[in-house]
Amino acid sequence: MTSRTIMRLMVGFYILLFFGYLFGPLIMMGITAFNATSFPQVTPWEGFTTAWFVQLLEDDQMTDGLINSLWIGLGVVCLSVPIGLAAALMMTQIYERVRPYYYMVVVSPVLTPGVILGISTLVFWDRMGTAVNAEYESLFYNGMWLTIVGQSTFISAYCMLVFLARLARFDRTQEEAALDLGASHVQVFWKIMVPFLRPAIFSAAVLAFLTSFENYNTTVFTIQAESTLTTVLAGKVRMGTQPDLSALAVIIIAITLTGAILHEFLKQKERLKQIRQEKAAKEADQELAETMGL
Amino acid sequence: MSDFLIIFSAVLLALLLQPLVRKNAGNIWSSVSAVNFVRRNGAFLSLYLILAVVAWVVFMIILPQLYMVDFSFRHNLPLAEIGGPKDVHTVKNYQYLIFGRETDEEFLNWLHLTVFLKTMLASIFVTLLDLALCYPIAYYMAQVAKGGKARLLILALIVPFWVNEILRAFAFRILFGTGGVINSFLIYLGIWDEPFDFLRADVGLYAGLSYAYILLMIFPIFNAIESLDHNQIEAARDLGAPWWRIHWRVVIPHAKPGIASACTMVFMLSAGALAAPQILGGPSSLWFTQVIYQWFNTGGNWPQGSAYAFVLLIACIAFVMTVMKIFKVSLGEITK
């Protein structure tokens, strides 16, 4: 009995330690955002200030980077969600003997280091540009465009995996039923497949945007003369640390927490709805039994 | 250059269209099946599917990689000479990684070779460290914690990872810097008088890298352990197995694909990490990706950088293959 208690205490202590490791650094960073010292420090405490947040807003470099990041994120969503969807649908239709090879090719970007994706995209477009004698202002040398393409290479694969997970739960008889009722294949796609995939489309888009927004490894090669929020941050951190970065982190953490809580709340609502429906079905069952006098 | 492109596009298109052509046709190559594909999806949808997949696979995945490999076998030439008589293939970029310049005193290019080996070994170390850290948590979440508590734990795990990678590394810099929280605390306690430079000793880097990939280590293992029927553990316990034997004989064999998947992902990401080494690495110790970055940025020698990148890619592929062999898992299981 006592050994069991000791075991349980140890497990509890480990979990505490683990989450301490997980949140400790972020909390410390959060504290430095409000410390008046000019270097991000917890000690010595020189008084509470919100000056770093103000300084953050006045930083043009960061604002420019942020705007670029948002555009790139949007571009990546527009490119990788349709590609991921097509690749996932192709997976369901492709000839079975070829499927493993196809799968190997399309998941390879997930397993390829980000720097290599960035380099290969950069080299490919650069050489293509040289081959067709493109102007320097053209798409071939445009940092924003290259970043969108480079990031989409692997984010499309993420999206595809999201769609594949959803498709695995698709009941093929739904498709057959619709066909049998006279729908064409195109109608099946729009009226059955797309509504079924809608939640996956949404989560793929969110995943794509967030992944793009925080990507560094690929971006740092493809972005060239332009900058994103992440590359600006990396530059600043490498130059020397300032508390306004902590302030930015605080903002990001606040947004994330809100999003997470909102997400959990919506899921809870969905669960309750499902329970309600099951109850309604049970009641209907009873009602039917009574009217039939069974 | 352009004929290179045309040949490759043609081959790849043929390879890609092969499944469409062969679908439903058994071993007979029948063009009727391509018609079937169009009939099944309608003109618009077929066009979308083929265009999107071909654009991605050919122009975003395969051709860029091939171009990078091709480029790594070329000389670093000014723009005017590209396509000229001097633009021929060479292995000198790879030679340089191993032997350095011919004029160097040393026979081998120790500087870059050490960086490469250190990166690989350190990535393995980070992977094992993460595995040791995360396995208990994954097990706890999958088999011990119930309902709301498990959901809360998952949420608590996810939240830190939506904080930007750079800012996470920044947090560790605040923590481990000479004027950082840990040094101040230890000096306050009187453990030592002078601040210890954790960053120079790479402690900050290892801590930061392990931290960065916790989520990727936990989730595959969590998913694998969660699918294990709790009764099996109960049965093993009932038969008198001690806790470590239950893990060794029941839980770990069941979670093997998940563990393999997690380790592969974490290794790949550590070996390919750039931000954490740039921010947390000591001034004297480089990560292999940093060398590649230098070739592209300050070095201005893209073919050389491409060669290094290709070596990194090969090393990663070799690692994945080894893991797949050792753990006897398939690629599908790894990317699940």
Place this chain on the structure above:
Amino acid sequence: MSADVELDHLTIRFGDFTAVRDAHLKINGGEFFSFLGPSGCGKTTILRAISGFNDPTEGAVRIGGRDMLGIGPNKRQTALIFQNLALFPLMTVAENIAFGLEVRGVNKLNRRDKAMQLLDLIALKGQGDKLVSELSGGQRQRVAIARALAVEPQVLLLDEPLSALDLKLRQHMRTELREIQQRVGITFIYITHDQGEALTMSDRIAVMSAGRIQQVGDGSTIYDHPETAFVASFVGENNPLQGKVLSCDQEFAVLDCGIARMRARNPGGLEAGDEAYVFIRPENLKLSTKGDTAASADTPENSFTAPVVSEAFEGAVRLISIQGPSRKPIIASIPNTGEAQPFTPGLLLNVCFSADQAVALPLGDLADE
């Protein structure tokens, strides 16, 4: 309007596996036709071939006299009710019912009208705006039927649609399905492994085994005049007694079954020397205790004496197991009058049956058992 369905020497193979072998029959317009057989006998494959999801390897499917080769499921005048119903979970009940009309470009108002009309037919008035997940199993069943009827098919195909329901509801739905069929007057093709369903609802039944159609006929023909050993043993309860044919004429054959000589009808043209089964149904066996002479007036061939093994009480009938020539006991069922004495194990009984009610059939597929 209803159409007839013709299977013209239909064979369907999947690789090396032959799911349907040479099925050849004609289902008349307006008929309630069932395919009855154990799972894996090929009945679902036939249904999918009629609806257009499987292509014939050989032979043809004709609906209303027209060869269906190359005509997709969405172009055929058939509607299929799936085993799992395959209702669309993201649509309301009314949207489900009107789906077939929606894809045909019928406008919203007419769609709504038709859905209301069908909801009436299936006694789900006013429930059109519910989601499918809010309905009970029986209600979903009706929605699936309404959804199929909405497209006004000439042939309705039903793939074991009642298998998910519980027993009482299933029995109720049998009558309801039959009523609906008579009201709409179209051809119903029904797939089932439950002979009760097939016998109560169908005009005609095709019994299938291992991809082959064994016999086609109405319920009483299938039950009373089986043509193969499989049909005799699959439909209803039957006692098989194996033996060798001693002599035969046009109508009857006499077999040596070990315990006695048996005389039985000979529809399959057995000849002297053939190995065969004599099938006799439990309800056609007459039992009498030794000394009781009232029941043993029949021909001397079909009577023997054997001890009781056990008795099972089933309410309306009593099932008595009697020691037979093989390991398997012979089962006799007698109506429960509430008065008769129990049959104690070991009690010797006189067993006899009329030759008209017994049938001798070649071993066929059952030989291995």
